[in-house]
Amino acid sequence: MSPNPLALRHSVTRHQLLSLLLFAAATAAVFTLTPIKTDMSVFFARGDTLAQRLLADELLAGASSRIVLIGLEGPDTETAVAASRALYAALADHPGIASIRNGAQELSDAERDFLMRYRYLFSAQWTAQSFSRDGLRAALEEQLRKLRSTFAPWAKQTLAVDPLDQFWRVLSQEVPHTAPTLADGVWIDATGRLAPLVAQLRAGTGDLDAQERVVRAINNAFDIQASVPGVRLHLTGAPVFATQSRAMIRDEVTWLSTLSTILVMGVLWLALRRKEYVLLGSLPLLVGVVAGTAAVGALFGSVHGITLAFGATILGVAIDYPIHLFAHLTPGESAAATFRRLWPTLLLVCVTTAVGYGAMALSSFSGLAQLGVFAIAGLVAAVATTGLWLPRLLSARPPPPVPRWAAAAPVALHGARAARIAILATLVALIAAAPLIDPGDPTPWWNDDIQSLNTVSADQRAADARLRGALGAPSVRHLIVVSGADEQDALMKSEALLPLLETLQRDGAIAGFDATARHLPSIATQQARQRLLPEAARVEVDLAQVVTAFPFRLDTFAPFIADLKAASALTPARVADAPPGVMKLRLDTLLRQVGDQWLALIQLRDPLDPARVAAAFAGLQRDDVVALDLQSATASMLRDYRREAVRWAAVGGMVLWLVLALRLRPLGRALFAALPAALAVAGTAAALHLAGVSLTLFHVVALLLVAGLALDYALFFFRADAVPNDHGATLFAIIVCAITTAAVFCALAASSVPILTMLGVTVTLGIALTFVATLALAGFARSTL
């Protein structure tokens, strides 16, 4: 009957080793081949409407995603200014920085030449009349007046070549709208101790690696060049926050998974007392993670860091399956047979949980979908591992690990009836009270503010606000995006909107705006202006006549005539013709190619009236002109996400209930099985609300997990085909499950990443309530079933 123990052990060991090696190889393959992304906007990307695609593009590659604000704070102005100069010099030539400014950086000579050459084509401020005799006379009068003023040396600079002053008008478009005060030519804030700088990176937050390199370079440059005792460096801006967030998430994921592993193994060891159980108990979870990653990688092409972190912890529920198996092992029964005995319940648990999460996989939000797929694949793999692989790995005669007290517990459960009723009543009261009591402030039920999900600390936000205030550069929030088939098409459409924008500005609906067309008109417009230019010879004759009435020397304006001749022969300028510099950077920011379309952006300046702006552009009824409010668009995206999650959760819940009702024939039994879950979920939500926490999308997902866990405990506890004395084993298994899961999520609750904290707190609370509810109801179930 009993085979040669040595032979058995030998063959099992060989198979064991092989299977473990295969698994290790598969893990390595999966994680090498599947890229892990950590960009929050990828997590949210949806891409249905043009507006959403534009939003995603703007968040990933737009100007706001590339600006780093630097602040150097010193004990006095001189120190701050010197530090600013040193840092500027150190970073000016860095390849990852497209531009850095610390003062009134003038346009380069190349840029000034470019604007001078094209001034008649770029400026809308002259007409054919400007070149008539009267026009010339008026111009010369103005020039003479300026020469008489104290500002004469400056006015003289372009007088000979540009008496019509078109160069200054074109130049003024390139001057930033607001500029901070200067001290010794370097920007300084109102307190006189903070010197702000602005750096624009070449890479957007879509390429976090490149951004991280540049942020590190800035820190290095500060340490080496500008670090003087007493000078502090402040760094803010989207690249800084994104790279910090990624580093934090990475660190958290690493240390949390280590901590979780240690905790789980520790609890398993304490409970099961054989290292075999401890090691094997982790196997379904590991297989689940690998399977989940592989599935998401196959379907989506990559895995998001948050999916991995959350998915791995959601699969903490997968520790439950081997625990159930180990707890129910009986002498005289092989592990495989035990599994067959538990299989109906395990199947039900697995199916219901998978259905609960599976609903999310159908969502159009890639983040939710990834989580759903990960969970389904992981759970299925975990159950399969528990049933098919673990029995083969367990040694032939495992002793049952159930302690004696657990075997005696069920009897105790029948008693304490009053206590159990009291517990249930308290729970129900808690749930009923929540909608009625507002803990104050007020606390809304839902929190859709993306800031609450941010890993940016309040300190950093304050520093960011301070730097923006010092620079007079509020973040760009309102945009009009005009799409066209090519560069000139987008440009012409943008130009066509200028009159509307100017009207809005005049009426006070917007404080101002910046459009590509203001820096560089379309070719069509340039050519139209070119055609208006008069013949240089004719102007020369008229000018000779007009000049006699003025004290100007006759040959003074020869350069003006020469330029006029040249302007008529110019080829209209394109964006590519602009010399590299501040102006080109502005053009590239406001006019770019996304996919097969060209986008021309119009940035609107605060203060503005969003309702009037929206009405004005909605009134155009054009689908190639979209008014974006970045802030409210992200907020409504989050709100949509949350609504979607709730909707799919409700669907999942209903299907789950259906499965339960079908499987557990007496409806009363199905009800009892579902009741702890319902109480736990509602109770957790109520408790959070009463504690002043507004629920977010991630609370919803966590509550889903709580429901799954509650169902698991309840189903096992109430399963009809109980072997005598089995309730002891079940109780023991449930306690161990609850403790391991609670341990893992407690660790999560201590995280500094808000999302992970939300999950941790919700699930820990949920488990506690589940446990309480299940045990309180258990007594009743037995008596009614």
Add this chain to the structure above:
Amino acid sequence: MKNRSRNFTIIMVGLSLTIVSLSACADEDARVLTVGDVLGALSSIPERRDCFIESKHMALLIEPLKSVGTLEFSSPSYIEKRTLAPEPEYFAAENEQLTVQDARNPKPRILQLASYPPLQGLVTAFRGSLAGDAVALGKFFESSIQGTAAAWSLSLRPKNDLKKMLTSIEVAGSGAMVRSFTVRENGGDYSVTEIVPCTNEQSSNAR
């Protein structure tokens, strides 16, 4: 005998005293005039109200441009130039704030001098020299002095970006009175602002 030696002593003493005092006087005249001397003399007058005649000589003009007006100064940081003819202009600097106004832009414009370093330099040249403020001048200019206390010429050469436009600003005066400012630009153009006492008519125009 005694009388003769006593007389001799008296004469010698008297002679030496005379020589000493004469040489002292001569030292005073022969001692080199320093920038500090002139600025010290200038700083002794805290309030000035004068008129000016400005003439600008430019290469692109066939004749110089002339204008007249009033120049007010109040130590240490207020200077006001009010051009009366032919083109009215108001140009006043108080500490770091500059207010300008003319017929074309009747609403006064306010600029922060710190944001326009060349302008800051120009204003400092006028204001700093009238105030005798060596520190302020030293921040923007290298100073050198020529001439005597009765007829001195203070030459200010710009140190910062202003030197891209101006070669020097020369302040000429006598004692504590400034007679003229000459601003020389890099291209050869220059403008001379002569400080003259105001006649009654000019004073009343200024009100």
